[in-house]
Amino acid sequence: MLTYPKYNYYKLLLMNTKAIVAKKRYGQNFLKDQSVLRKIVEAMPKNDHKIVEIGPGLGDLTKYLVDVKSVEAFEVDTDLCKLLQSKFKEEIVTKRLHINCGDVLKAWKSELIDKPYDLVANLPYYIATNIILKALADPMCKNILVMVQLEVAEKFCANEGEKAFGSLSVITQSVGDARIVVQVPPTAFEPPPKIDSAVFLIKKNRDRDDEDFEGLLRVAFKQPRKTLMKNLSQTYKKDALLEAFLELSLSQTVRPHQVSTDYYHQLYKKLI
Numbered sequence: 222m223l224t225y226p227k228y229n230y231y232k233l234l235l236m237n238t239k240a241i242v243a244k245k246r247y248g249q250n251f252l253k254d255q256s257v258l259r260k261i262v263e264a265m266p267k268n269d270h271k272i273v274e275i276g277p278g279l280g281d282l283t284k285y286l287v288d289v290k291s292v293e294a295f296e297v298d299t300d301l302c303k304l305l306q307s308k309f310k311e312e313i314v315t316k317r318l319h320i321n322c323g324d325v326l327k328a329w330k331s332e333l334i335d336k337p338y339d340l341v342a343n344l345p346y347y348i349a350t351n352i353i354l355k356a357l358a359d360p361m362c363k364n365i366l367v368m369v370q371l372e373v374a375e376k377f378c379a380n381e382g383e384k385a386f387g388s389l390s391v392i393t394q395s396v397g398d399a400r401i402v403v404q405v406p407p408t409a410f411e412p413p414p415k416i417d418s419a420v421f422l423i424k425k426n427r428d429r430d431d432e433d434f435e436g437l438l439r440v441a442f443k444q445p446r447k448t449l450m451k452n453l454s455q456t457y458k459k460d461a462l463l464e465a466f467l468e469l470s471l472s473q474t475v476r477p478h479q480v481s482t483d484y485y486h487q488l489y490k491k492l493i
């Protein structure tokens with residue numbers, strides 16, 4: 222089994238005779254468990270959208286994806302780009318796969334590509350939350366099926382009243398429905414990460430029209446153990462808050478995780 226290294230590198234992965242170094246700085250934990258790979262493909266929403274894969278790595282998931290859809294891939298590691306270009310020669314020629322070599326965050330304007338797409342990926346964990354938030358805000362992204370660390374997946378999928386319920390859950394519920402597809406142990410990867418992971422699916426089915434809703438959520442969840450009233454009163458006028466809470470029959474002692482997404486939207490409309 223491959224293990225974490227002393228340096229900035231994992232142990233070498235030998236691809237034929239060419240040595241590929243797995244780089245920790247790019248969050249490279251390669252998913253090797255075929256049953257998990259198959260579960261990801263089975264959970265893909267049935268539609269004619271393109272697939273965007275961020276971080277194809279050694280191409281294990283890509284191999285499954287190009288069998289069912291055409292794929293637009295973004296990979297930052299130039300060594301892996303070269304490897305993928307040689308491994309998927311035929312798919313590239315027949316236009317089932319296009320590889321963009323570079324940092325996906327630099328390529329991402331408000332839309333990542335100009336066609337409707339589903340994001341399917343085993344994400345680099347160090348930027349996973351940032352990528353998912355961008356995908357949630359991208360009007361061309363229709364569904365998100367990604368592997369991240371379990372704790373992060375739980376935050377995106379939590380319901381009101383649950384411990385993990387926070388601004389990520391509210392932002393997600395504002396545009397769609399989320400569920401965990403499968404929990405994945407470290408042994409499914411090479412090298413194994415230190416934490417458990419999970420694949421989750423967000424089906425986007427609603428549009429957002431509230432520009433600074435995230436601003437309200439940042440304030441609302443700033444100190445999760447304090448009351449919602451206390452958090453919001455750091456930014457909003459007390460009179461306006463008292464009136465809004467009264468109109469919505471919200472208790473002044475309610476904590477941020479106990480308030481539903483719908484109430485957050487109603488509060489937002491009353492406070493802007």
Ligand SMILES: C[S@@+](CC[C@H](N)C(=O)[O-])C[C@H]1O[C@@H](n2cnc3c(N)ncnc32)[C@H](O)[C@@H]1O
Nearest residue numbers: 247250251252276277278296297324325343345
């Ligand atoms: C967790 S690995 C997943 C690899 C492969 N998909 C798999 O399942 O085995 C994350 C991948 O994302 C790539 N990556 C990291 N940062 C990136 C970035 N900013 N833009 C594009 N790809 C990135 C890494 O090089 C790596 O290939």
